[in-house]
Amino acid sequence: MLYLTSIPGYKWGATFFTSEIQQIEVFISIASFFYSYRLFRLAEAQGGRLKLTDYFKAYGRKCLRLIPVYYFVFFIGWGLFPRSTQGGPDWYLGANLFV
Numbered sequence: 001m002l003y004l005t006s007i008p009g010y011k012w013g014a015t016f017f018t019s020e021i022q023q024i025e026v027f028i029s030i031a032s033f034f035y036s037y038r039l040f041r042l043a044e045a046q047g048g049r050l051k052l053t054d055y056f057k058a059y060g061r062k063c064l065r066l067i068p069v070y071y072f073v074f075f076i077g078w079g080l081f082p083r084s085t086q087g088g089p090d091w092y093l094g095a096n097l098f099v
Helices: 020-045 052-080 092-098
Strands: 001-007 011-014
Touching: 001 052
Parallel strands: none
Antiparallel strands: 001 011
């Protein structure tokens, strides 16, 4: 992910995020911004007020969008690594893939 930075001794330039934590924070910030923007647009359309059901509807739409992807990834992982779901995490099984 690119962002502008000032490195001592250099002019302004673009560098990459080096930490996964920074990437996750940026993703959550952007997602929260869009979620809030959508709720504010809905509030404006309804005359400046939101009902509790509007929050539940927005959250429900979010769940309907994310749950199928979650289960798709879960079942693909279960199909590729069926033994890893039987007795707990067996991380050493993945090491045999590259031998």
